[in-house]
Amino acid sequence: MTDASATFTTEPPLVHDKPQVISPLVRRITAANPSHMTGPGTNTYLVGNDEVLVIDPGPEDDVHTKAILKAAKGRIRWIMCTHTHPDHSPGVPALKAETGAEVMAWSNRGGLRTDRRLSDGDQLVTDEFTMTAVHTPGHAGNHLCFFLEDERMLFSGDHIMQGSTVVITPPDGDMGAYLESLAKVRALNLKAIAPAHGHVITDPNAVIDWYVTHRLEREAQLHGLLIEMGSARIAQLVEAAYVPLDPVLIPMAKRSVHAHLRKLADEGKVEGNGARGVWSVV
Missing domain, CATH: 1.10.10.10 (Winged helix-like DNA-binding domain superfamily/Winged helix DNA-binding domain)
Structure with missing residues (x-):
């Protein structure tokens, strides 16, 4: 296992559908779906080396799915989704069809079908890492962040993004819940935030406080x-x-x-x- 003293690599420019190493346990592959809503594109994260967890497979995009499969080299065992917006979870069915991976999320919604529904505090424990689900309603009622205990890195989905604020759309989006969820993740003593859009955030408390x-x-x-x-x-x-x-x-x-x-x-x-x-x- 990698401990909390792990260092994060200097951020290169985001490149579509090419794996980029951001820590000893984590690689990022950015989908080619840039827009005013998604910034440079949706980040998919591969966690682990011997057995791989995929976080947010992204949109339905054959090129992106193939990039994930190529980078993982047949080692994908699990898929987690932060939420079910169309730039995050539609890539799940193709990835599951190719790998048979266990799909985990807060709920079945927006076409997503899970094998395991996660609750706040649920964990995936492997020989390499421990990932904890953190329920963070606000941007969406079914939004989860995932906390990589070993590196104190939070995969924040659309709860926190690099370089911009987050859109809250009622009624599923709730500003009061969103602020409570920000306080919740600030209490985790984070070392870094890996957002679904943009670069890794290495000053998490300052960014959360600004939000x-x-x-x-x-x-x-x-x-x-x-x-x-x-x-x-x-x-x-x-x-x-x-x-x-x-x-x-x-x-x-x-x-x-x-x-x-x-x-x-x-x-x-x-x-x-x-x-x-x-x-x-x-």
């Missing part, structure tokens, strides 16, 4: 705007709060504003009528 600060500042801003405006629709709040904003990002901003408003409503501070209705201060 929390950013969300609370945005929440306070939106609450203040509603106090000033009296009442407003989400589109009006986005226009006032996000200056300037690339038009392609407006739908994502609307979703996040809706999530913030739902959290404020749960706390009794505002009231409103869904994604298209009018919101006001209580």
